[in-house]
Amino acid sequence: MPDQVLDDISHRRYNPLTGSWLLVSPHRTKRPWQGQQEAPSKNELPEYDPKCYLCPGNKRAQGDSNPEYQNTFAFVNDYSAVKEEQQEYRPDASKEDIAAFLLQAQPVTGRCYVLTFSAKHHVTLADMTAQEILPVIQTWTRIYASHMSSSHPLKAQAEEALSRIPPNPDGEVSRPEHQLRFMQIFENKGAAMGCSNPHPHCQIWTTSTMPEEPGKELAHMTKYREERGRHLLEDYAKLEMEKAERVVWQNDSFLVVCPWWAVWPFEVLVIAKRHVRALVDLSDEERLQFAEAVQEVTRRYDNLFETSFPYSSGIHQAPLDCTEEEAETSWFHMHFYPPLLRSATVRKFLVGFELLAEPQRDITPEQAAARLRNCGGQLYRKLLN
């Protein structure tokens, strides 16, 4: 097997979802580390923190009070990066050609939400059971469904999903007045990933424009489908199941791998095994299986270095407003980008060479997958108590 040699030599790998390369230097973890140490996570948080702006019943920055919610609670971010209403901007049509090309701008409108995962201040997804994560998936699905365009190709699926998921008034948000193009659901977990409040929550940013990353992925998946008549992530998931070396975990509906092209040390990709285009395509059973996959990833992360593992994660799926073709090309998946490399306190910095030249990683995805495969079992914190 000629690929075995990649365990020992420097090489580049190709990311077919984005069309970009990264550098892999497997021997490099041996260098001593004398740089910045991350603060190891203390787990001495109270179940309820009177000063937390996300805990049930508490007041937020702009004066609103949170309801006494049970699990999920959604509200419009008090400091949204995009807004529904703003002054109009139309690029100066009289601009000369060069300036029009070199100084290009487009207005972006939209709405940003914050969504809690639990009423409890001190838990994380890793502490929650799949059954407890299920309401999060249900709320994501309802919010996604409520923002789809009226002519969306998955409208029937959305109605079916809405009819099956019990409504949760605290997790409902109103439909924005103008139709938006894309919804990015993401979580920043841990201070190392810019999270400023440990209360378990994610953000949902909806925008009038298609953002760069999902746009690139859609373009590459479209090209693959045109050229091969199959889905990129369908073929990729099959291939990984055959090879097994990058598989971390799987159930009937979802495959968890350290992708061939992973940039972050323990980067993980959760891929739907069948053609799920968006959250609204999931059956009741699949929603639970997705919750299970999220649980497995986050618990394994925490077990790896026995710490509350920081990461950013996010879901890629069909746009909110899209053509039949775009919906058909979309393949539901979730990325996890965690920064830790060697221990609870030593992270990988994606800096100089990575920013100026090319992303670079120090362990192979195969090595990362082997380690994550081996740290299932009970959450380490539960064993300590």
Place this chain on the structure above:
Amino acid sequence: MPDQVLDDISHRRYNPLTGSWLLVSPHRTKRPWQGQQEAPSKNELPEYDPKCYLCPGNKRAQGDSNPEYQNTFAFVNDYSAVKEEQQEYRPDASKEDIAAFLLQAQPVTGRCYVLTFSAKHHVTLADMTAQEILPVIQTWTRIYASHMSSSHPLKAQAEEALSRIPPNPDGEVSRPEHQLRFMQIFENKGAAMGCSNPHPHCQIWTTSTMPEEPGKELAHMTKYREERGRHLLEDYAKLEMEKAERVVWQNDSFLVVCPWWAVWPFEVLVIAKRHVRALVDLSDEERLQFAEAVQEVTRRYDNLFETSFPYSSGIHQAPLDCTEEEAETSWFHMHFYPPLLRSATVRKFLVGFELLAEPQRDITPEQAAARLRNCGGQLYRKLLN
């Protein structure tokens, strides 16, 4: 002027060098920050640290001793990300088509150097004068020249440069046996940018492959030149000099701007005003003017929040091994990517939305440029003493 409205509304801007978009949310700096604080830099370093592996005369990790060098000292990184010799890798030609596409790898060889800026442990580029930075530029030029292919289109320029720059035995490195494709000179400064030793230094990674970022830039510059018959950065520099609002500083040879498409809060681009393709194209006077530009940027950074400002920076120029066409299309420039946003301790995190969807910034490049324009003058530390 219709662009004025961009000061107040959310919008996207286009980066013509890489062909990608970013989100700008000017109103967003108002939100309170309760997250991670960076450690403010203490400046209590000694001029010589007996434990530093970069100080003159000291021992390094693998036992070699540093010479009693004067300013620059270059050596092969003891923990290089790429090496000159390694086992061969040839992708399995019998791989079926799908696997060959989805699991692509290429071997990468090369050599990585560390290069000090000064014999003094406790200085940074901001503390050094342009005259003191000049030997750094000279060493970069000599190292670049010594790695160029024998048929390089700028060979005559290299010989001219070598004949004018006094040799410095401590800054010399031998020529690798195999011709390499690209040289990335970069600095990671400060613990926040993954730097593990405050002794002023940069790294130089040379690789057999063209890395992603300079590759993307070259492709976009090529396209621009084909379509318009001029150079992208030539037109851009002219445009910015006319507009003035993003200009931080300039001398006869170099323009310093916060580029229209800046991602990092105080990102800066240093652009050669005339068609300089690589370091070897610079005249004696231009080398000094480049040193001056680097000095201006780093001193202004430190003055901005009165701290030793962290950043990653790097030079983009013609590849080491390239066609006439590639050399002609290259336009010498230097990027600075600094993470601080609001103060010495509050940085911008490029995390969830940025990684999953699209880079997002909170102040406009015009606001950033105005602030950097206004913090020239003496280095704040000198005024304190």
